[in-house]
Amino acid sequence: MSAVVVQVQSLRYTPAGIPAVNLVLEHESTVTEMDTPRLVKLQLRAVAFGAQAETLSRQGLDSVCEFHGFLANARNGKGVVFHIQDFSKT
Template identity: 65%
Template sequence: MNHLSLAAVVVQVDTLRYTPAGVPAVNLVLEHQSDVLEMGLKRQVSLILKAVAFGADAQTLSRLALNTALEFDGFLTTARNHKGVVFHIQAFKES
């Protein structure tokens, strides 16, 4: 199963674009910081993740103010250039 739930802050939102099929799309950059337990020890983790959303979600996210904290659900896939991963956002809500 490929499912990711992530609480993150939106640190970059690109201009809304449209796919060749006419579907709205927006690229974002998300930042996450939290404390997790690993082998019984508390560890601080942080990450910056490229993300993309399509359709009505893309239209809504394209209007977000930077540094907005949200909870995202979606899946990971390899980036088109095969360098890194991209988080495909399927749903989101306020944290």
């Protein structure tokens, strides 16, 4: 998923000592639905762990990146969180 980093919280550590960072990503694209172009725009909460977290915590806002990962339920069961497994700057 291509997205812009719009919010990065401070780097933190899990109880096991693993670096973690929470982010908010913003995605915008145009897709075709029933032969009609549709603008898709959304903000998505995200989290990264380990080396990815350390790198993203230093990333500037408005950085456009290609993110790879998976969606999971948020810990409180409200909404989803995108778990970033890999990313590259575009």
